[in-house]
Amino acid sequence: MNENEIVTKWNNRLRGTRIVVRDDQLIRECVGKKVLHLGCTDSPFTQEKLDNGTALHPKLESVASQIVGVDIDSSALATLGSLCKKTDLICCDIESPILLDKLSGREFDVVVCADVIEHLNNPGAMLGNLVKAMQPGSKLIITTINALAIKLVLRALFAREAVHPDHVAYYSFATLKHLCERFGISVEDEIKTFLYPFNNRFLTAVQPPFYRLFPNVADGIIVTATRL
Amino acid sequence: MDKTPPLLGNQLPADVGDFSAHIATDDHKTKFVMRYAHGKSVLDMGCVQHNPENYKSKFWLHKALCGVSTDLVGIDLYRDGVEYLRTLGYNIQVADVQNFDLGRTFEVIVACDLIEHLENFDGFLECCKRHLAPGGRLLISTPNPWYWRNFLKAALSREVANNPEHTCWLCVRTLRQLVRRHGMDIGEVVFGSRYLRDRLMPLPRGWKHTSFHAEIFCVNG
Numbered sequence: 001m002n003e004n005e006i007v008t009k010w011n012n013r014l015r016g017t018r019i020v021v022r023d024d025q026l027i028r029e030c031v032g033k034k035v036l037h038l039g040c041t042d043s044p045f046t047q048e049k050l051d052n053g054t055a056l057h058p059k060l061e062s063v064a065s066q067i068v069g070v071d072i073d074s075s076a077l078a079t080l081g082s083l084c085k086k087t088d089l090i091c092c093d094i095e096s097p098i099l100l101d102k103l104s105g106r107e108f109d110v111v112v113c114a115d116v117i118e119h120l121n122n123p124g125a126m127l128g129n130l131v132k133a134m135q136p137g138s139k140l141i142i143t144t145i146n147a148l149a150i151k152l153v154l155r156a157l158f159a160r161e162a163v164h165p166d167h168v169a170y171y172s173f174a175t176l177k178h179l180c181e182r183f184g185i186s187v188e189d190e191i192k193t194f195l196y197p198f199n200n201r202f203l204t205a206v207q208p209p210f211y212r213l214f215p216n217v218a219d220g221i222i223v224t225a226t227r228l
Numbered sequence: 229m230d231k232t233p234p235l236l237g238n239q240l241p242a243d244v245g246d247f248s249a250h251i252a253t254d255d256h257k258t259k260f261v262m263r264y265a266h267g268k269s270v271l272d273m274g275c276v277q278h279n280p281e282n283y284k285s286k287f288w289l290h291k292a293l294c295g296v297s298t299d300l301v302g303i304d305l306y307r308d309g310v311e312y313l314r315t316l317g318y319n320i321q322v323a324d325v326q327n328f329d330l331g332r333t334f335e336v337i338v339a340c341d342l343i344e345h346l347e348n349f350d351g352f353l354e355c356c357k358r359h360l361a362p363g364g365r366l367l368i369s370t371p372n373p374w375y376w377r378n379f380l381k382a383a384l385s386r387e388v389a390n391n392p393e394h395t396c397w398l399c400v401r402t403l404r405q406l407v408r409r410h411g412m413d414i415g416e417v418v419f420g421s422r423y424l425r426d427r428l429m430p431l432p433r434g435w436k437h438t439s440f441h442a443e444i445f446c447v448n449g
Contacts, residue, residue, distance in 0.1 A: 121348075121409060122351065123396075124347025127347070148373070150383070152374060153379045156374040156399075157435055158432075163399070163405070167405060168406035169397065172373075172390070174392075175390065175396050178393065179347060179395040216382045217379070217383045
């Protein structure tokens with residue numbers, strides 16, 4: 001087998017990718033479900049997002065039957081707690097085994113890990129915790145920046161990178177799939193992509209038709225997985 | 229970790245087209261690593277490179293390091309591969325790069341095409357720090373996420389080829405932010421590609437090269 005044949009063997013077909021609105025998709029998945037929301041405060045933008053109505057957690061709380069929120073930022077949790085009275089908020093590092101003690105005795109239908117994994121030093125520890133906290137059939141939904149997003153590629157063309165100062169890695173569908181499978185979490189082949197808010201009216205207007213044609217290079221990816 | 233990750237990459241056969249008695253000293257990765265390893269004690273991590281038959285390849289980094297380092301130790305998680313290479317006389321041990329202790333330090337630690345296989349960057353970087361001699365260098369190579377062929381495949385063919393064992397992508401900025409969490413920083417960065425078609429491409433380095441290599445050092449020496 002030569003190098004070209006090996007590379008062909010490594011090809012990952014991205015089946016039926018479609019572009020969605022991230023929050024709408026997560027809300028749909030959480031309707032009437034017992035939900036665990038990791039990184040629930042959107043810290044350090046908690047107050048700002050609560051004020052302008054873009055915070056994800058209140059939206060999930062409004063549709064879930066039960067919801068537990070976990071975050072490492074205790075002051076942001078206090079801010080969120082003043083608004084989200086139905087949520088059981090837990091202050092914990094999601095990479096720490098202590099999380100399992102804090103979640104013991106609870107069951108979840110859906111675990112939401114929205115734009116968190118790219119901040120982690122040890123994503124394996126988080127997945128190891130989740131696989132123990134989830135029941136067979138529980139869903140894990142991971143959203144993150146798409147490593148193959150055209151905006152990142154275009155910035156690279158002009159020798160620029162716009163990276164959140166706390167991000168330490170990028171993920172694509174294939175890398176997330178393999179990472180989850182190492183921990184006995186099976187990833188659905190159908191993937192969804194989404195766009196982050198953009199401060200340019202012209203580009204915001206022309207984006208949707210472009211990304212309908214090329215959904216695999218949109219800003220973010222949503223991967224849905226199930227514990228085996 | 230209480231589990232051993234599956235080593236899917238070990239099912240990949242060696243590329244017989246690369247077999248040679250010579251070392252490809254003009255290869256971008258070999259050149260970068262040899263420059264730092266010359267006359268130094270070296271730890272080569274993930275040295276089996278998927279298939280022990282790769283020891284015959286002109287691109288097998290461990291062979292290149294044997295020729296320039298004063299003292300070379302290799303580690304890899306792939307037990308069968310390690311045992312096979314030990315029978316050939318190489319000083320290689322079985323170890324998980326995310327959690328190991330060799331009880332000594334090295335002037336240079338080489339981690340080429342390795343970090344993108346890991347699930348625990350924390351454990352990996354702390355182990356590297358513990359094994360680096362004062363003033364030592366950690367050399368990390370990883371695929372360039374914005375290599376033009378990756379992007380075109382994602383956009384047009386809806387297929388992206390990447391090693392089935394890869395768990396993430398890193399760019400220079402994210403790698404810098406990651407190592408800074410562990411009291412380290414990046415010095416030199418070199419982009420490179422093994423393919424002539426890439427090197428001749430009139431594109432910026434961040435697009436045309438398959439990989440980049442970074443020299444990493446401890447901030448406090």
